[in-house]
Amino acid sequence: MPGTGRTPKIQDVVVINFEAFVCGTSTSIVRQDGVLHAVGRKQQSHPVPATFTDELLLSMQEGGITKVSLPARSKEAEQMLMRCGVRRSEAATVALDVHITLVQICVPGGARLQSPTSMGRGGQPEPLRRLVARCASELQEKGITVLQGPEQGGFTPPEVKLLREASLRFFDLALERMREELQRDPNRVIRFLDCVARKGHRLHVKPPDLWDPKVFGFLHHRGTFHEVLHRAFGSTEFRLTHCGALMAKPAVEPMPNNVNQSWHRDAPEEPHLVGQWDPYAVAVYIPLIDMTEQTGVTEFLLGSHRQALDCDLLDKYPPPRQDLVSTAGLGAGDVVIFDIRLCHRGVLHTAPELGVGELGVRPVVAMNFGVNAWEDKEDNNNWGDQYLLSGPHGK
Numbered sequence: 001m002p003g004t005g006r007t008p009k010i011q012d013v014v015v016i017n018f019e020a021f022v023c024g025t026s027t028s029i030v031r032q033d034g035v036l037h038a039v040g041r042k043q044q045s046h047p048v049p050a051t052f053t054d055e056l057l058l059s060m061q062e063g064g065i066t067k068v069s070l071p072a073r074s075k076e077a078e079q080m081l082m083r084c085g086v087r088r089s090e091a092a093t094v095a096l097d098v099h100i101t102l103v104q105i106c107v108p109g110g111a112r113l114q115s116p117t118s119m120g121r122g123g124q125p126e127p128l129r130r131l132v133a134r135c136a137s138e139l140q141e142k143g144i145t146v147l148q149g150p151e152q153g154g155f156t157p158p159e160v161k162l163l164r165e166a167s168l169r170f171f172d173l174a175l176e177r178m179r180e181e182l183q184r185d186p187n188r189v190i191r192f193l194d195c196v197a198r199k200g201h202r203l204h205v206k207p208p209d210l211w212d213p214k215v216f217g218f219l220h221h222r223g224t225f226h227e228v229l230h231r232a233f234g235s236t237e238f239r240l241t242h243c244g245a246l247m248a249k250p251a252v253e254p255m256p257n258n259v260n261q262s263w264h265r266d267a268p269e270e271p272h273l274v275g276q277w278d279p280y281a282v283a284v285y286i287p288l289i290d291m292t293e294q295t296g297v298t299e300f301l302l303g304s305h306r307q308a309l310d311c312d313l314l315d316k317y318p319p320p321r322q323d324l325v326s327t328a329g330l331g332a333g334d335v336v337i338f339d340i341r342l343c344h345r346g347v348l349h350t351a352p353e354l355g356v357g358e359l360g361v362r363p364v365v366a367m368n369f370g371v372n373a374w375e376d377k378e379d380n381n382n383w384g385d386q387y388l389l390s391g392p393h394g395k
């Protein structure tokens with residue numbers, strides 16, 4: 001099985017627990033008597049051509065696919081099948097009925113992350129104290145909470161504009177420098193102290209301006225989300241340890257690296273801290289555009305912050321949908337707070353027309369906060385040791 005080093009055996013039946021969601025159809029790939037069958041919602045079963053099977057098994061072994069999809073009857077779909085070795089006559093059978101490709105589907109499987117309501121009983125806005133207590137308790141129990149709209153402590157349109165401009169300004173400079181680096185050496189790995197490429201076409205950047213308290217003081221203190229953190233940590237002794245922006249570039253071409261991020265935690269459990277603080281560290285995400293299922297959402301597994309679960313396995317064995325939430329549906333400026341241990345992943349961004357800047361990117365401000373006793377290893381573990389851009393570097 002993928003990830004375990006074991007090759008699927010002929011007698012394995014229904015080994016592949018992924019689905020294709022195309023044209024409203026859910027299709028499972030089932031292995032029976034050594035042959036892959038695609039079984040549609042109406043239980044019709046189609047053998048998957050042998051050439052395609054090999055490719056599919058290989059991808060599964062590499063853990064690259066959890067869901068498969070094909071844009072209905074499209075030219076690209078047909079081309080994709082051809083590239084996988086399916087002959088035109090076979091493609092007609094497979095493509096029209098079953099809709100399979102090796103492109104990983106890029107919409108989240110679970111519910112939209114939503115605040116129960118911004119109104120209290122009787123249509124009144126929820127009093128700040130109650131809102132803070134509710135969000136802190138949600139963060140503790142589910143591992144994630146959200147502040148939606150300025151009335152709940154989300155950021156205002158002018159604040160979002162400032163954040164978006166600062167993030168894009170830095171991103172554009174970084175792109176220019178990256179192009180120069182790649183021209184010099186096409187194999188250059190983008191791993192700098194201020195800019196790092198991540199899977200899922202993410203570029204994680206650290207715009208130094210975000211550390212400027214005169215312009216971006218609202219990120220650093222006195223916001224409603226700081227109140228939630230205070231309440232959840234049970235202490236005022238916490239601090240901002242990382243401040244950056246996650247820029248998801250659109251994945252529009254059928255390319256082999258068009259894959260969602262792998263499920264992961266941003267930091268591991270620290271048993272010596274949990275006894276005293278739970279949570280002891282969180283990530284705060286602020287989408288800078290309105291999010292839809294197509295704009296590169298982040299998907300989260302509820303409750304996983306307190307589970308001794310190997311997040312990596314979720315790539316091969318997708319979690320139940322009822323335990324998943326995503327940032328789809330959130331507005332620009334909403335504030336997502338999640339436990340640093342919560343399993344999550346970035347889903348591909350496929351709607352450049354809804355993004356911003358020259359490339360149509362999806363920007364999200366990403367910050368880490370932790371109690372003073374927590375050491376954030378983000379900057380040491382995940383980044384390079386040289387700056388891509390010269391000039392001031394923030395913190």
Ligand SMILES: O=C(O)CCC(=O)C(=O)O
Binds near residue numbers: 198246248297299364
């Ligand atoms: O960009 C996203 O949606 C999530 C990114 C993420 O989780 C990461 O890069 O660690």
